[in-house]
Amino acid sequence: MKRVILLIIDSCGIGALPDAEVFGDPLICNTIKNVADKTGGLNVPVMKKMGLGNLCEIKGVAKNDNPIASYGIMKEVSHGKDTTTGHWEIAGLVLEKPFRTYPNGFPKEIIDLFIEKTGCKNILGNYPASGTKIIEDLGEEHQKTGYPIIYTSADSVFQIACHVDTVPLEKLYQWCEIAREILTDEYNVSRVIARPFETVDGKFKRISGARHDYSVAPPKDTMLNLIEKSGGSVYGIGKIEDIFVKSGITRAIHTGSNREGLELTFEAVKQEAKDDLIFVNLVDTDMLYGHRNDAVGYKNALEEIDKYLAKIISVMKKEDLLIITADHGCDPTMPGTDHSREQVPVLVYQENIEAKNLGTRKTFADVCATILQYLDIENNLGGTSF
DSSP, X not given: OOEEEEEEETTOOOSBOTTGGGGTOOTTOOHHHHHHHHHTOOOOHHXXXXXXXXXXXXXXXXXXXXXXXXXXXXXXXSSOOSHHHHHHHHTTOOOSSOOXXXXXXXXXXXXXXXXXXXXXXXXXXXXXXXXXXXXXXHHHHHHHHOOOEEEEOSSSXXXXXXXXXXXXXXXXXXXXXXXXXXXXXXXXXXEEEEEEEEEETXXXXXXXXGOEEEEOOOSSOOHHHHHHHTTOOEEEESSHHHHTTTTTOSEEEOOSSHHHHHHHHHHHHHSOOOOSEEEEEEOHIIIIIITTTOHHHHHHHHHHHHHHHHHHHHTOOTTEEEXXXXXXXXXXXXXXXXXXXXXXXXXXXXXXXXXXXXXXXSOTTHHHHHHHHHTTOOOOSOOOOO
16 A cells, blocks of 8 residues: 655755745745754754755765655745645645735734634733743733733734633633634634643743644645545644644644654554555744754754654655655744745655655645655646656
């Protein structure tokens, strides 16, 4: 049975797209290269064998004349640099109309409607902010008043942070569902995100495992729907189910960390093939390190992923196809804490396939085309197979 393992290293960009400055990003942004330079180099022997060092100069990752995987770079066609836009294009859905962003906070009519429908009486924040910084600044006031902390970023997100002892998770999730209903049509917000936090050793700390994303539903079919309609199975690990609003996902597990997601992936690959596509998002690189300007943490996360790749490859079947890529950039060495508009690397491994240079691809949708072709499913979504 043919099976594909699609591993998304969230935010692992590899150089600015030509229009990066339009998105407020310098042309020198390059998440993986700059992380390596900043931290003294990467120790990722598996990705090195796959040809990662052939894509650009990455400290610690030498070029490989005989890589075990095909390697290339992909450009994003969709007008965005967020998780939803990147994942949707990977799955064959190119956005013609970008999601709206709110660099000055959300307008009064949105906030008033949110307060009215939730009954929360008032809100705190309502400006672009780092998620860790805003709970540090407003957490105590939130606990005193019970008002939710609302914030956004350079991406199309409406984030709600609440302390679990002040606002129970069930109420936070309910408020997010109400916000999701409001932020459609002309408001066109990509994601509403529940950001629960707690007090640990006297400091506020976000609870990653209880985060929940409420994305807008895909307006058209993606490769996930085509796989499902063909009678296949799609297993979403991490926030995949949230990104696609369960559309085309036949089973899913949310994760609280990269390690948990990698362990689940390893266990799924080790089993007899019962899923046509194992679709994994590893979010720590983005959420914990990219957005917090933590290059050392980013490096450590990449090296942890690489160690698990050795384990995953060791249990892959001969018919398994492994694709490793990313959805956008989030260069922790650049000013600010937002995503960066970048190209992404792509590595394609299978025991029976001869490795080759895939060049620079015109769209992330080439991943979709490759997967559908490999699974013998008719592709009406576009893209060109590797």
